[in-house]
Amino acid sequence: MKITVLNAGFAAILLGFSGTGNAQTNLGIPSSLAVQADSASYADIADLVVISSLIVDANVRNLRKIPPEQAVGVPANLQRMLVEADIVTLIRGQEGVAPRVRFLLDIPKDAKGKIPKLKKQRLFLLGSSVAGRPGEIRLSRPNALIQWSAANDILVRAITKEAVQIDAPEKITDITSAFYSAGTVIGEGETQIFLKTAKEQPLSLSVLSRPGEEKRWAVSTAEVIDESATAPAKFTLLWYRLACELPRSIAAEMVEAADSEGAAKVQADYNYILDSIGPCGRKR
Template sequence: MRIVHAKMSLCLIFLGLGTATSAQAPLDLPVSFAIQADSASYSDLADLIVISPLIIDVTVRNVKKLTVEQSVGVPTSMERVLVEADVMALIRGEGGFAPRVRFLLDVPKNAKGKIPKLKKQRVFLFGRQVQGRLGEIQLSRPNAVALFSAANDTLVRNITSEAVQLGAPRRITGITSAFHSAGTVLGEGETQIFLKTDNDQPLSLTVLSRPGQQKQWAVSTAEVIDASATAPERFTLLWYRLACGLPRSLPSERVEAASNQDTARAQADYKFVIDALGPCGRKR
């Protein structure tokens, strides 16, 4: 199965195909290989959801080790396997789908050279259907797998619901410009920062400072800055795009300022936003 990246129009389908089957205890796998069942990072899941036109919940039926010739390029610490799985639910996708799917997976070996027992394990797959091959899945990344849990199920569905909306927040590619305007009294001012996204979606930050009041910031997704805009809630797609996509500091060359003091204020306000967003939270 070769890696293919293709654009396709998407629709969202939440379709349960049955109740959960009896499964083995959750696997103890490296975070780098699979997103864990009990400690998933919002951002790790979002990383996979926003690039995957197909998201399915499956239970592993069979696992077949591939030959050395079929595993060219796989590190010696990993084993390439062909996995056959039963579809429990289609979370994101379009068109028809098969009730049983197959996909390639590189699984880490333990100290004895053995791989974990994947059979009967329930996992989420993030990828795309191979064109012209119903039931064959190409994972978005070699490790585009998350172990199933009720918490992960809720997270995956919530993030996917946001990701498929028209006007969903897009990937930030840089900062186009920024400027700071001092107010009429000491300590008053406003900083505006304009961002660039991969589809030129309007996105800007505003930071307001007033004497005797706590500094406030907001994000606007409209061409004209919305006076009613607020800061995004934590663990939403807009928060994820900002927390994981913004550079850690505001380059001085992006600040349109009449003085060094204005540049310093703009950079301080930008740092305030970064601190308010908190860490991105990726674990891999």
């Protein structure tokens, strides 16, 4: 039996929304283990979605301790558990998923050596299927869990919907070059910054300055910079890539400038972009 993928449509990201529609939230699961139900950031959820080929909404059914002799290398402050969970919804996964899954989880112990109660908790599990082992999941990270809440449900589905698109923004790995072009009048000019992405997807930034006007910056995902390009909306996957992956400064050797004034304008415009994007917001 396989559960089919449901549409991940959504109306809008609810800014500042704290979903408490599930009575099983805030039961002491540490943020080091799972993204929290009532204080998640877009970046914390996106970090997990973009690296996971399988995403499910599930209820924890049972947990069993793994004997120490079978958990070699696990630190003393962690307890390795075999977790069984019943699937509520498959959000991402081309091959479907079994109605019940199991996975290994290293859970932090408290000062008394106890672990938080996960049984009956509703969680998003983010990882991949294990080849040749139906019903087995390997988490993308040791803490690739997200507590269920109405707000988190919206975010997981919205980010997944963007991430599965053919032209989804890829990871930014570096700045390849940047230059400044002066305009025909004093105070007019344009900075262009070209970025390197994981799969060589074209990505560039531009800042246009005109006398008496506010600077305008834009991002282009085409080979040729489109004059209609704009800055990305906040809390979208493209915004996340820029906010969380852009270097904090441009290396001097990447700036193609004929003089120090041009190089200074590039750096100033790049700082303007970073300030406009705002902080990544990652909490863990």
